[in-house]
Amino acid sequence: ATRVGAAPSAAPIDREITIRFDANVAPGLPWAFAPVERDLTIKVGATSLAHYPAANRSALETHANATYNVSPPQAGAYFVKIQCFCFD
Numbered sequence: 001a002t003r004v005g006a007a008p009s010a011a012p013i014d015r016e017i018t019i020r021f022d023a024n025v026a027p028g029l030p031w032a033f034a035p036v037e038r039d040l041t042i043k044v045g046a047t048s049l050a051h052y053p054a055a056n057r058s059a060l061e062t063h064a065n066a067t068y069n070v071s072p073p074q075a076g077a078y079f080v081k082i083q084c085f086c087f088d
Contacts, residue, residue: 012045
């Protein structure tokens with residue numbers, strides 16, 4: 001499972017990892033939602049920020065919950081979430 005931390009790692013190591021981002025919207029939810037960058041290469045232990053613009057394509061107000069996961073599940077142990085997954 002993905003871990004939650006209060007602070008980033010002390011220092012990244014000199015090894016890189018490429019993270020691929022995805023986005024899914026529940027059936028029937030009229031939203032446009034996708035990552036700005038599909039892939040991001042960072043040093044192991046470094047912090048990074050991913051942006052996901054979301055747009056309501058309906059003329060009505062909609063509500064939904066945002067969640068995140070790491071796949072495959074075994075990789076989740078190597079990720080530490082230090083900030084919320086939230087929208088403005």
